Amino acid sequence: MKILLDFVPLVLFFIAYKLYGIYAGTAVLMGATVVQMAIIYFMDKKLSAMHKATLALILIFGALTLILKDDRFIKWKPTVLYAAMAVALAVALWGFGKNFLKMMLGNQITLPENVWVRLNTIWVVYCLFMAAINGYVAAYYSTDAWASFKLWGYVFPLAFIIGQGFYVARHIVDDTDKPAEPPGDVQ
Template identity: 60%
Template sequence: MKIALDLFPILLFFAAYKFASIYEATAVLMAATVVQSLLMYRLDGKLATLQKVTLALILVFGTLTLVLHDDRFIKFKPTLLYGCMALGLFVAQYLFKKNFLKTMLGSQVNLPDANWQTLSTAWILYCIFMSALNAYVAHYFSTEDWVNFKIWGYIFPLIFIVGTGFYIAKHVPPAENAANDESVK
Protein backbone atom coordinates (compact mmCIF):
# COMPACT_ATOMS: atom_id res chain seq x y z
CA MET A 1 0.00 0.00 0.00
CA LYS A 2 2.81 2.39 0.96
CA ILE A 3 4.64 1.78 -2.34
CA ALA A 4 1.43 2.49 -4.29
CA LEU A 5 1.06 5.75 -2.35
CA ASP A 6 4.67 6.65 -3.10
CA LEU A 7 4.22 6.08 -6.84
CA PHE A 8 0.75 7.63 -7.09
CA PRO A 9 1.82 11.27 -7.79
CA ILE A 10 4.57 10.43 -10.29
CA LEU A 11 2.34 8.03 -12.24
CA LEU A 12 -0.41 10.66 -12.46
CA PHE A 13 2.20 13.26 -13.47
CA PHE A 14 3.46 10.98 -16.23
CA ALA A 15 -0.06 10.24 -17.51
CA ALA A 16 -1.06 13.91 -17.43
CA TYR A 17 2.07 14.85 -19.35
CA LYS A 18 1.36 12.25 -22.03
CA PHE A 19 -2.19 13.56 -22.53
CA ALA A 20 -1.59 17.28 -21.99
CA SER A 21 1.52 19.37 -21.27
CA ILE A 22 4.14 19.84 -18.58
CA TYR A 23 2.01 22.57 -17.03
CA GLU A 24 -1.12 20.45 -16.64
CA ALA A 25 1.09 17.60 -15.43
CA THR A 26 2.64 19.92 -12.84
CA ALA A 27 -0.80 20.92 -11.54
CA VAL A 28 -1.76 17.22 -11.36
CA LEU A 29 1.49 16.44 -9.50
CA MET A 30 0.78 19.20 -6.98
CA ALA A 31 -2.77 18.00 -6.34
CA ALA A 32 -1.74 14.33 -6.20
CA THR A 33 1.04 15.09 -3.71
CA VAL A 34 -1.40 16.95 -1.45
CA VAL A 35 -3.78 13.95 -1.60
CA GLN A 36 -0.86 11.56 -1.01
CA SER A 37 0.24 13.56 2.04
CA LEU A 38 -3.29 13.62 3.46
CA LEU A 39 -3.60 9.84 3.00
CA MET A 40 -0.20 9.23 4.61
CA TYR A 41 -1.18 11.46 7.51
CA ARG A 42 -4.44 9.57 7.90
CA LEU A 43 -2.63 6.19 7.86
CA ASP A 44 0.30 7.12 10.14
CA GLY A 45 -1.08 10.01 12.18
CA LYS A 46 1.91 12.12 11.10
CA LEU A 47 4.00 13.01 8.09
CA ALA A 48 7.64 12.03 7.83
CA THR A 49 10.08 14.92 7.45
CA LEU A 50 10.97 13.82 3.92
CA GLN A 51 7.28 13.82 2.95
CA LYS A 52 6.87 17.34 4.33
CA VAL A 53 9.93 18.57 2.44
CA THR A 54 8.79 16.87 -0.76
CA LEU A 55 5.32 18.38 -0.46
CA ALA A 56 6.73 21.86 0.19
CA LEU A 57 9.18 21.66 -2.73
CA ILE A 58 6.52 20.38 -5.13
CA LEU A 59 4.10 23.12 -4.11
CA VAL A 60 6.73 25.88 -4.31
CA PHE A 61 8.44 24.72 -7.51
CA GLY A 62 5.11 23.72 -9.06
CA THR A 63 3.68 27.16 -8.35
CA LEU A 64 6.77 28.83 -9.85
CA THR A 65 6.46 26.58 -12.92
CA LEU A 66 2.81 27.49 -13.42
CA VAL A 67 2.98 31.20 -12.57
CA LEU A 68 6.15 31.89 -14.57
CA HIS A 69 5.26 29.34 -17.25
CA ASP A 70 8.80 27.94 -17.01
CA ASP A 71 9.26 24.17 -16.75
CA ARG A 72 12.82 24.46 -15.45
CA PHE A 73 11.48 24.91 -11.92
CA ILE A 74 9.68 21.57 -11.76
CA LYS A 75 12.51 19.83 -13.63
CA PHE A 76 15.12 20.95 -11.09
CA LYS A 77 12.99 20.18 -8.00
CA PRO A 78 14.43 16.61 -7.70
CA THR A 79 17.95 18.02 -7.97
CA LEU A 80 17.28 20.31 -5.02
CA LEU A 81 15.53 17.57 -3.01
CA TYR A 82 18.36 15.06 -3.43
CA GLY A 83 20.93 17.79 -2.81
CA CYS A 84 19.21 18.78 0.43
CA MET A 85 19.03 15.16 1.53
CA ALA A 86 22.76 14.68 0.86
CA LEU A 87 23.61 17.90 2.67
CA GLY A 88 21.37 17.05 5.63
CA LEU A 89 22.86 13.57 6.01
CA PHE A 90 26.39 14.95 5.63
CA VAL A 91 25.93 17.74 8.19
CA ALA A 92 24.28 15.39 10.68
CA GLN A 93 26.95 12.70 10.24
CA TYR A 94 30.15 14.70 10.02
CA LEU A 95 29.45 17.98 11.81
CA PHE A 96 26.99 16.97 14.53
CA LYS A 97 28.22 13.36 14.81
CA LYS A 98 24.63 12.12 14.60
CA ASN A 99 23.69 9.32 12.25
CA PHE A 100 20.27 10.27 10.92
CA LEU A 101 19.67 6.79 9.44
CA LYS A 102 20.43 5.17 12.79
CA THR A 103 18.07 7.62 14.49
CA MET A 104 15.31 6.71 12.03
CA LEU A 105 15.88 2.96 11.76
CA GLY A 106 17.89 2.05 14.85
CA SER A 107 14.84 0.84 16.78
CA GLN A 108 14.02 -1.58 13.94
CA VAL A 109 17.52 -2.71 12.94
CA ASN A 110 20.46 -3.39 15.22
CA LEU A 111 23.68 -2.65 13.36
CA PRO A 112 27.18 -1.90 14.61
CA ASP A 113 28.06 1.82 14.49
CA ALA A 114 30.63 1.26 11.71
CA ASN A 115 27.90 -0.19 9.50
CA TRP A 116 25.59 2.76 10.22
CA GLN A 117 28.48 5.04 9.19
CA THR A 118 28.96 3.13 5.92
CA LEU A 119 25.24 3.16 5.24
CA SER A 120 25.01 6.90 5.85
CA THR A 121 27.97 7.56 3.55
CA ALA A 122 26.38 5.37 0.86
CA TRP A 123 23.13 7.36 1.13
CA ILE A 124 25.02 10.65 0.89
CA LEU A 125 26.80 9.47 -2.27
CA TYR A 126 23.57 8.10 -3.72
CA CYS A 127 21.77 11.41 -3.15
CA ILE A 128 24.64 13.34 -4.76
CA PHE A 129 24.54 10.95 -7.74
CA MET A 130 20.76 11.33 -8.15
CA SER A 131 20.96 15.11 -7.77
CA ALA A 132 23.67 15.36 -10.43
CA LEU A 133 21.93 12.89 -12.75
CA ASN A 134 18.63 14.78 -12.59
CA ALA A 135 20.41 18.09 -13.17
CA TYR A 136 22.18 16.65 -16.20
CA VAL A 137 19.00 15.23 -17.74
CA ALA A 138 16.98 18.37 -16.93
CA HIS A 139 19.61 20.64 -18.46
CA TYR A 140 20.76 18.72 -21.52
CA PHE A 141 17.64 16.84 -22.61
CA SER A 142 14.16 17.81 -23.74
CA THR A 143 11.23 18.01 -21.34
CA GLU A 144 9.85 14.83 -22.94
CA ASP A 145 13.12 13.01 -22.25
CA TRP A 146 13.19 14.32 -18.68
CA VAL A 147 9.62 13.12 -18.02
CA ASN A 148 10.52 9.69 -19.42
CA PHE A 149 13.63 9.68 -17.23
CA LYS A 150 11.46 10.47 -14.18
CA ILE A 151 9.30 7.39 -14.75
CA TRP A 152 11.97 4.94 -15.97
CA GLY A 153 14.62 6.44 -13.71
CA TYR A 154 12.80 4.89 -10.74
CA ILE A 155 15.04 1.90 -11.36
CA PHE A 156 17.88 3.77 -9.59
CA PRO A 157 16.10 4.17 -6.24
CA LEU A 158 14.73 0.62 -6.43
CA ILE A 159 18.18 -0.84 -7.01
CA PHE A 160 19.68 1.30 -4.26
CA ILE A 161 16.96 0.44 -1.73
CA VAL A 162 17.24 -3.29 -2.50
CA GLY A 163 21.03 -3.00 -2.16
CA THR A 164 20.57 -1.22 1.17
CA GLY A 165 18.32 -4.06 2.31
CA PHE A 166 20.93 -6.65 1.37
CA TYR A 167 23.64 -4.64 3.13
CA ILE A 168 21.57 -4.38 6.30
CA ALA A 169 20.65 -8.09 6.23
CA LYS A 170 24.30 -9.03 5.74
CA HIS A 171 25.42 -7.00 8.77
CA VAL A 172 22.63 -7.71 11.25
CA PRO A 173 24.25 -9.49 14.21
CA PRO A 174 23.57 -13.29 14.24
CA ALA A 175 21.61 -13.16 17.53
CA GLU A 176 19.05 -10.81 15.94
CA ASN A 177 18.72 -13.04 12.85
CA ALA A 178 18.01 -16.04 15.07
CA ALA A 179 15.40 -14.09 17.05
CA ASN A 180 13.73 -13.02 13.80
CA ASP A 181 13.72 -16.61 12.53
CA GLU A 182 12.03 -17.78 15.77
CA SER A 183 9.34 -15.10 15.56
CA VAL A 184 8.43 -16.22 12.03
CA LYS A 185 7.65 -19.80 13.14
Protein backbone atom coordinates in the same frame (compact mmCIF):
# COMPACT_ATOMS: atom_id res chain seq x y z
CA MET B 1 2.67 -0.74 -0.17
CA LYS B 2 4.35 2.57 0.66
CA ILE B 3 6.77 2.23 -2.24
CA LEU B 4 3.77 1.86 -4.56
CA LEU B 5 2.19 4.89 -2.92
CA ASP B 6 5.38 6.83 -3.65
CA PHE B 7 5.11 5.86 -7.32
CA VAL B 8 1.47 6.96 -7.86
CA PRO B 9 2.02 10.76 -8.11
CA LEU B 10 4.83 10.18 -10.60
CA VAL B 11 2.67 7.95 -12.81
CA LEU B 12 -0.22 10.43 -12.65
CA PHE B 13 2.18 13.25 -13.52
CA PHE B 14 3.48 11.32 -16.52
CA ILE B 15 -0.01 10.51 -17.81
CA ALA B 16 -1.20 14.12 -17.40
CA TYR B 17 2.01 15.38 -19.00
CA LYS B 18 1.62 13.10 -22.02
CA LEU B 19 -2.06 14.02 -22.46
CA TYR B 20 -2.10 17.73 -21.60
CA GLY B 21 1.46 19.03 -21.21
CA ILE B 22 3.89 20.01 -18.48
CA TYR B 23 1.66 22.50 -16.69
CA ALA B 24 -1.25 20.08 -16.34
CA GLY B 25 1.23 17.39 -15.30
CA THR B 26 2.68 19.73 -12.68
CA ALA B 27 -0.78 20.55 -11.27
CA VAL B 28 -1.65 16.84 -11.14
CA LEU B 29 1.68 16.09 -9.42
CA MET B 30 0.98 18.75 -6.80
CA GLY B 31 -2.55 17.47 -6.14
CA ALA B 32 -1.53 13.81 -6.13
CA THR B 33 1.31 14.53 -3.71
CA VAL B 34 -1.05 16.32 -1.31
CA VAL B 35 -3.40 13.31 -1.43
CA GLN B 36 -0.46 10.92 -1.03
CA MET B 37 0.75 12.78 2.06
CA ALA B 38 -2.76 12.81 3.52
CA ILE B 39 -2.94 9.02 3.09
CA ILE B 40 0.50 8.57 4.68
CA TYR B 41 -0.54 10.83 7.56
CA PHE B 42 -3.76 8.85 8.00
CA MET B 43 -1.79 5.57 8.05
CA ASP B 44 1.14 6.67 10.24
CA LYS B 45 -0.39 9.57 12.18
CA LYS B 46 2.65 11.63 11.19
CA LEU B 47 4.77 12.73 8.25
CA SER B 48 8.52 12.19 8.29
CA ALA B 49 10.86 15.10 7.68
CA MET B 50 11.50 13.66 4.22
CA HIS B 51 7.79 13.63 3.41
CA LYS B 52 7.41 17.22 4.62
CA ALA B 53 10.40 18.36 2.56
CA THR B 54 9.14 16.57 -0.54
CA LEU B 55 5.67 18.06 -0.17
CA ALA B 56 7.02 21.56 0.41
CA LEU B 57 9.39 21.41 -2.57
CA ILE B 58 6.74 20.01 -4.91
CA LEU B 59 4.29 22.71 -3.89
CA ILE B 60 6.87 25.52 -4.09
CA PHE B 61 8.54 24.44 -7.34
CA GLY B 62 5.19 23.43 -8.82
CA ALA B 63 3.66 26.80 -7.98
CA LEU B 64 6.66 28.60 -9.48
CA THR B 65 6.33 26.45 -12.61
CA LEU B 66 2.62 27.27 -12.97
CA ILE B 67 2.77 30.95 -12.02
CA LEU B 68 5.83 31.78 -14.10
CA LYS B 69 4.98 29.31 -16.89
CA ASP B 70 8.55 28.01 -16.72
CA ASP B 71 9.06 24.24 -16.62
CA ARG B 72 12.64 24.55 -15.38
CA PHE B 73 11.41 24.85 -11.81
CA ILE B 74 9.64 21.50 -11.70
CA LYS B 75 12.48 19.86 -13.62
CA TRP B 76 15.06 21.04 -11.06
CA LYS B 77 13.01 20.14 -7.97
CA PRO B 78 14.44 16.59 -7.72
CA THR B 79 17.99 17.92 -7.97
CA VAL B 80 17.37 20.39 -5.15
CA LEU B 81 15.70 17.72 -2.99
CA TYR B 82 18.44 15.12 -3.48
CA ALA B 83 21.25 17.67 -3.01
CA ALA B 84 19.61 18.96 0.19
CA MET B 85 19.30 15.41 1.50
CA ALA B 86 22.95 14.69 0.74
CA VAL B 87 24.08 17.88 2.46
CA ALA B 88 21.84 17.28 5.49
CA LEU B 89 23.03 13.69 5.93
CA ALA B 90 26.70 14.64 5.44
CA VAL B 91 26.69 17.71 7.69
CA ALA B 92 24.77 15.89 10.41
CA LEU B 93 27.17 12.95 10.42
CA TRP B 94 30.53 14.56 9.79
CA GLY B 95 29.81 17.99 11.21
CA PHE B 96 27.73 17.17 14.27
CA GLY B 97 28.28 13.45 14.80
CA LYS B 98 24.57 12.70 14.34
CA ASN B 99 23.37 9.90 12.08
CA PHE B 100 19.92 10.83 10.78
CA LEU B 101 19.33 7.37 9.32
CA LYS B 102 19.98 5.76 12.67
CA MET B 103 17.80 8.36 14.39
CA MET B 104 14.92 7.61 11.99
CA LEU B 105 15.31 3.83 11.68
CA GLY B 106 17.24 2.79 14.78
CA ASN B 107 14.11 1.82 16.69
CA GLN B 108 13.03 -0.47 13.81
CA ILE B 109 16.29 -2.32 13.13
CA THR B 110 19.44 -2.89 15.15
CA LEU B 111 22.72 -2.52 13.29
CA PRO B 112 26.34 -2.16 14.42
CA GLU B 113 27.48 1.47 14.59
CA ASN B 114 29.97 1.11 11.71
CA VAL B 115 27.16 -0.21 9.48
CA TRP B 116 25.00 2.83 10.32
CA VAL B 117 27.91 5.10 9.33
CA ARG B 118 28.47 3.20 6.07
CA LEU B 119 24.74 3.27 5.34
CA ASN B 120 24.65 7.02 5.89
CA THR B 121 27.64 7.45 3.57
CA ILE B 122 25.98 5.26 0.93
CA TRP B 123 22.88 7.48 1.15
CA VAL B 124 24.98 10.62 0.70
CA VAL B 125 26.61 9.18 -2.43
CA TYR B 126 23.26 7.94 -3.78
CA CYS B 127 21.62 11.35 -3.24
CA LEU B 128 24.51 13.14 -4.94
CA PHE B 129 24.27 10.71 -7.87
CA MET B 130 20.50 11.26 -8.19
CA ALA B 131 20.92 15.04 -7.94
CA ALA B 132 23.60 15.00 -10.62
CA ILE B 133 21.78 12.72 -13.04
CA ASN B 134 18.50 14.66 -12.73
CA GLY B 135 20.38 17.94 -13.13
CA TYR B 136 22.12 16.63 -16.23
CA VAL B 137 18.90 15.42 -17.85
CA ALA B 138 17.04 18.62 -16.86
CA ALA B 139 19.81 20.83 -18.29
CA TYR B 140 20.69 19.01 -21.50
CA TYR B 141 17.55 17.19 -22.62
CA SER B 142 14.06 18.22 -23.67
CA THR B 143 11.17 18.34 -21.23
CA ASP B 144 9.74 15.27 -22.94
CA ALA B 145 12.98 13.34 -22.40
CA TRP B 146 13.12 14.55 -18.78
CA ALA B 147 9.52 13.41 -18.12
CA SER B 148 10.31 9.98 -19.58
CA PHE B 149 13.47 9.84 -17.49
CA LYS B 150 11.45 10.62 -14.36
CA LEU B 151 9.20 7.64 -15.03
CA TRP B 152 11.73 5.12 -16.29
CA GLY B 153 14.48 6.50 -14.08
CA TYR B 154 12.54 5.20 -11.10
CA VAL B 155 14.62 2.06 -11.59
CA PHE B 156 17.48 3.85 -9.73
CA PRO B 157 15.59 4.25 -6.44
CA LEU B 158 14.13 0.75 -6.70
CA ALA B 159 17.56 -0.78 -7.32
CA PHE B 160 19.01 1.29 -4.48
CA ILE B 161 16.32 0.19 -2.03
CA ILE B 162 16.72 -3.47 -2.98
CA GLY B 163 20.51 -3.27 -2.75
CA GLN B 164 20.29 -1.47 0.57
CA GLY B 165 17.93 -4.18 1.84
CA PHE B 166 20.44 -6.91 0.99
CA TYR B 167 23.25 -4.93 2.61
CA VAL B 168 21.30 -4.23 5.79
CA ALA B 169 20.00 -7.81 6.06
CA ARG B 170 23.58 -9.11 6.33
CA HIS B 171 24.24 -6.90 9.36
CA ILE B 172 21.03 -6.90 11.38
CA VAL B 173 21.69 -7.70 15.01
CA ASP B 174 19.05 -10.01 16.43
CA ASP B 175 18.38 -8.98 20.02
CA THR B 176 17.06 -12.47 20.83
CA ASP B 177 20.54 -13.94 20.17
CA LYS B 178 22.02 -12.08 23.14
CA PRO B 179 22.43 -14.17 26.29
CA ALA B 180 19.99 -13.38 29.04
CA GLU B 181 21.27 -11.38 31.97
CA PRO B 182 21.91 -13.55 35.00
CA PRO B 183 19.33 -13.03 37.71
CA GLY B 184 20.28 -10.90 40.68
CA ASP B 185 20.76 -12.27 44.17
CA VAL B 186 17.73 -14.29 45.12
CA GLN B 187 17.31 -14.86 48.82
